[in-house]
Amino acid sequence: MHKRIYPLLLTACLGIVSLPTVAYSQALLPYAPNQDSKSLEDTSKVLLRQAAGLVQFQQYEQAIPRVALATQLVPKNHEAWLFLGTLLVQTQKYQKGIDALQQARAIKPQDPDVLFMLGSAYFQKGELPKAIDTIQAGLKIKPDNNSALFDLGNAYYKSNKYPDAIAQYQKAVKKDPKFWPAINNIGLVSYESGDLNSAMQNWQRAISIDPKAAEPMLAMAVALFAQGKQAEAYTAAEKAIVLDSRYANIQYLKDNLWGEKLLNDTRKLIQTPRVRDFITKAPSRG
Incomplete structure (x- = not known):
């Protein structure tokens, strides 16, 4: 985030x-x-x-x-x-x-x-x-x-x-359970640490707090794609891009603290013909 x-x-x-x-x-x-x-x-x-x-x-x-x-x-x-x-x-x-x-x-x-x-x-x-x-x-x-x-x-x-990092994010969430950016970032850290399940749980929690938050939505799409769940991944990715097209930009993600493991998996998703075509046609928002 x-x-x-x-x-x-x-x-x-x-x-x-x-x-x-x-x-x-x-x-x-x-x-x-x-x-x-x-x-x-x-x-x-x-x-x-x-x-x-x-x-x-x-x-x-x-x-x-x-x-x-x-x-x-x-x-x-x-x-x-x-x-x-x-x-x-x-x-x-x-x-x-x-x-x-x-x-x-x-x-x-x-x-x-x-x-x-x-x-x-x-x-x-x-x-x-x-x-x-x-x-x-x-x-x-x-x-x-x-x-x-x-x-x-x-x-x-x-x-x-x-x-x-996780300890500080958890302190922030304890003070404000709806502080989804900290929850989202626990997901970022978990993904880089190789804990895919924890990452997805935190991103889903962030989405449930703010359904219009593009970042956890795209992160969830990447995780689903990494699991081989292409149909779900495409749906989530397209929804995230509609919410905020900046998240289709790798440099923007890097600037927003996405780690190398997550970035590499994101590249694989957004380089698929379906998502690449969607990005080209999607209106610019954000």
């Missing part, structure tokens, strides 16, 4: 400021270095409100310079640095995002949201030991964060520490 279900804290960042009262299409306010501290703080708040409005419409690139300027105006505002780091990570500027998040951490070291976001940034940059350590530090402060537990499970999974 998604290399991270964790929502990049953008929702939390919107809570930093109220919804925009200034049109977010207006130009950046000029930075006047001689302004007093109260004026700088007020200007910073305006910029953050504008950025929050832009984020609501997923206009992250336009929001970044506003938040960056807000951090210059009030450099001790750790929430602004968190907001900036989150936006930079969202737009795949991982090192810049890490740098901004480190600024937030320096100001408020025990903020779990900063630690979780920093851990996510490390994960996406491929620095798995740092990701694990940082997310663990956040969980010591806020142990009931399901998204962070999921992230930690993903970091362990990518580090080939399968029992540790």
